[in-house]
Amino acid sequence: MKGVSQIDYVIGLVIFIAVVGTTVSLTMDYFLGVSDTARLIVLRSDAMNLLDSLEKPAEPRIWNTGPDILGIGGKAYRLTVLLNNTASNYFNPGVSAAQLDAELVSIDYASLGMSGIDVNSTAIYNESGGPVSYSIAGTNITFSTPASANEARWFTIYFDDNSNFSNRSSAVSGNNNVSERIYYAEEINLLEYQQIQRLQNSQYSDVRNSTGSKSDYMIEIVNAQTNSTYISFGNSAPTRGTVVSLERPVMFQNSTAAVMKGRLIVKTW
Numbered sequence: 001m002k003g004v005s006q007i008d009y010v011i012g013l014v015i016f017i018a019v020v021g022t023t024v025s026l027t028m029d030y031f032l033g034v035s036d037t038a039r040l041i042v043l044r045s046d047a048m049n050l051l052d053s054l055e056k057p058a059e060p061r062i063w064n065t066g067p068d069i070l071g072i073g074g075k076a077y078r079l080t081v082l083l084n085n086t087a088s089n090y091f092n093p094g095v096s097a098a099q100l101d102a103e104l105v106s107i108d109y110a111s112l113g114m115s116g117i118d119v120n121s122t123a124i125y126n127e128s129g130g131p132v133s134y135s136i137a138g139t140n141i142t143f144s145t146p147a148s149a150n151e152a153r154w155f156t157i158y159f160d161d162n163s164n165f166s167n168r169s170s171a172v173s174g175n176n177n178v179s180e181r182i183y184y185a186e187e188i189n190l191l192e193y194q195q196i197q198r199l200q201n202s203q204y205s206d207v208r209n210s211t212g213s214k215s216d217y218m219i220e221i222v223n224a225q226t227n228s229t230y231i232s233f234g235n236s237a238p239t240r241g242t243v244v245s246l247e248r249p250v251m252f253q254n255s256t257a258a259v260m261k262g263r264l265i266v267k268t269w
Helices: 002-054 193-200 204-211
Strands: 057-059 069-084 100-108 118-126 135-137 140-147 152-160 181-191 217-223 228-234 244-253 259-268
Touching: 002 069, 002 217, 002 244, 002 259, 057 193, 069 100, 069 193, 069 204, 118 135, 118 140, 140 152, 181 193, 181 259, 193 228, 193 244, 228 259
Parallel strands: 181 244
Antiparallel strands: 057 069, 069 152, 069 181, 100 140, 118 152, 135 140, 217 228, 217 259, 244 259
């Protein structure tokens, strides 16, 4: 009977150790899972906050070593111009609509009540999204376009009120036969080239310290048309570990004031 009791004792001890080991293992897995989840929530929150702030102006807007709140967003304006080559729109009455090889279209910012405009920030696109060259004379912008008889041509003009673009005026020639319709400018949000440039030329450690970020991060602007990276700022994301990546469609200015469709990507870890 004594031998049987010892065997029962050994079996009971083995079962006890197995139960305790399983419980400890499950408990550790649970707390590790809770820790990982909490970390993921923090990283996602940091990425979302950074993504939101980047689309707004920095605070202060002009900063050197680093802003209090990081941002590269700003306001620009977009207006639409309709050139409708029909007889009723000709300056000379009684004529029929004809093929126009070089019709001049002029926009004067001052006459539209748009003051403080950086004329050099102008970017013009036709209805196919192709860029249109223009000449600058004070606050006046003039470009030339062909138009078939009874054809309607649409143009979109973007401009800004604070930027650092160089003068890109080029000579245009043609005749002004038809009156065009100008639709009032609307305010739009975009990532400003001046602010993008300031961020790109700064030190990541200074910017991170000034904003008090608790997470490491990397910021990318990707050109949606070419799927190429326009700028990248921050540390390189680790190849192992938890990394949160969020992105949002945006519009941004490049170095020529061209307005591009892009993706703003933020990675935190």
